[in-house]
Amino acid sequence: MAKSDKRIVLPAAFCELMQQWMGAEAGLLFHALASPPTRGLRITKSKATPGYVPNVLLPHLNAAIPWAPDGYYIHLNAPLGKTVLHEAGAYYLQEPSAMAIAIAVAPQTGERILDLCAAPGGKTTYVASLLSRAGGGQLIANEIHPTRVRALAENVERVGANAAIVNETPDRLAETWSASFDAVLVDAPCSGEGMFRKDPEAVREWQAASPERCQIRQRDILKSAVQLLKPGGRLIYSTCTFNPMENEQIVAWLLDSFPLAIEPLPEWPGWSCGRPEWGSDRPELVGTRRLWPHLAHGEGHFVARLRLAEDASPRTTRVRGTRSAKGPRDWSTWLHSMVTDPPPSFVQPRLHKDIVFSDELAGLPTDGLRILRPGCPVATWKNGQFAPHHALSRALPAHAFLSSTELDEERAMTYLRGEALDNPSNLRGFVHLTYAGYGLGFAKGAPSRLNNLYPKGLRSAYLEPLERPD
Structure with missing residues (x-):
């Protein structure tokens, strides 16, 4: 093992790999990894007036995060995880670099977007906020792991994000939802090198073979992601690792394997361009972005945005039936007695067992898929009576309630x-x-x-x- 200082001991094989790729610059990276990690939070502005920050929160915020209009750096030990504002979903504690991924998605009005590897929910909830601000659309958050999908659902509900939550494999979704999405986000499982100073477990789990193993898995996921895109759709690929095998080389493979083209991302302050020499010398890789902790305030991240050709031939699949979206009788009357101007997906809901959900899966076949939530739980339906579901209290702004x-x-x-x-x-x-x-x-x-x-189950005596x- 190679020491960086008393705070962190980096794997020797990792140090050798980065020295091979970066040369003398690797020493600057190792020095940065010996410093404390950055912390940040994101105001959930879709729930309040744009630009609004609760006054009581202001003293705990440092500088604004330059690439995330809703993000702020915070003190490393700021006690912000057990407050009323946090419980209310007023903000989401999120690593600053990770906020750029949702910005790269750039949601547009009416789009249908899939977050393919969504847990624990930081990127999903930010995409939901940006999509709402853009005028609304459909957002589906998928997570393959049953335990992690529960955490995803909890975070989505806490901040009032409007999304369907699915617990499926990427290949199963590609088979069922081929050519269905305007944008697919793949924040891929990776070797986690960018999280070394934030998460000691990431250091302990890293092995010399980790990048190659992750690259194989990433390719499998991305094959499904491309199949899920409509012609002309956007693929956003990101990792929280440094090595080129999982970053530039994956993007070069995508360009070689599919009718995709890189869309250069904005030159966010502090971010660096991808390095073509690390990815088959393809010059367009300069349009990808990296955050290096020795060059900017954040943990290590990589992000690329690619667009599928408009004339790409989508693979056709057998369309299975969509479940009935009809809600109970008198639904509209009850809903309008609770809120003003409800979203269309709330007006034409899905009834599952005794819960009325907003329909965020409209137009998509769902038979045979593991759907945790087809949308926001709006109300319960028991003994012929409605009662508001807790999630409704977070999903709409306060002024919407009568x-x-x-x-x-x-x-x-x-x-x-x-x-x-x-x-x-x-x-x-x-x-x-x-x-x-x-x-x-x-x-x-x-x-x-x-x-x-x-x-x-949500009550807390320790706020x-x-x-x-x-």
Whole structure:
């Protein structure tokens, strides 16, 4: 093992590999990997007024992240993971470099987008925010691992992102949804070299054979990703690793194997161009982007955007039936009694068991696929009556709810612990509760109290006030 300093011990084979590729510059990389990692958060601005940052959060933010309009650097030890604002989905703790991947997707109005390797949800939730801001569309988040797909669903619900969640293999999706997407994002499983200073486990798991093993897996996933694209669609490929085998060489292979062309990405501040000499000397690789921690504030990342030829011949597949999207009778009446101007996918929902979901899979065959959620859970349907699902409280802005009330931090913490609240305004029926303009959940108004409807599995007795840092 080769030492960088007391903070991190880099694998000797990794150091040799990077010295082979980078020469003397490798020493600068090793020195950077000995420094503390960067931390960041992203304001979920799709849920509030664009540009809005809660005042109580401002003292905890450092500089804005230059490539992510919604992102900020934060202090390494800032206690931001157990606050009311975090529980409300006001922000998402995300590594700064990773925010660029959603920016590279560049969602457009009405597009259907697939995040093929979506867990734990940072990129999915940012793409959802950007798509909402662009005017809306369809977003499907897929994760092959059953345990990780649950974490994905929790994060999507917490920040109020509107997406279908699927638990399938890429090849199964390619077989069923061939030529169906305007954009496919592949944040590929990789050797994780860019996470070495952030995650000691990544260092322990790395082996000399890791890049080659990951490259084989990445090619398999990307074959499916290309098949999922409509002619003219965009493929966004990213990793959090340094070695060229999983980056420039993968993109060169894509160019050789499919009718794809690189779309040069913006020259984000601090990011570097890809290196053609590492990928068969293809000059267009300068249009890909790398973040090196010795050149910018962030962990190691690589991202490329490619476009499928307009005249690419899509592989035809047998279209199996789409499940009925009809909701219960009187659905529209109930929905409009709760919210104003609901999205179209909420108005024509899918009923699955006793939950009414928004239909984010409209126009796609679903028979035989493992669908965790076809969209946002909007309501429950029991004994002929509707009740709002908790996810609805996060999915729409506060001004959309016909009955809503703002809580201060103390009352918000009481609510998130699962306790009843007083009801000085004598509110009745289902009441949407907010803090700093962000939805927390629902309560049921009674003569002297607001009965708590916050899900029992989410209740927390360990939230801390967000105090001004020293």
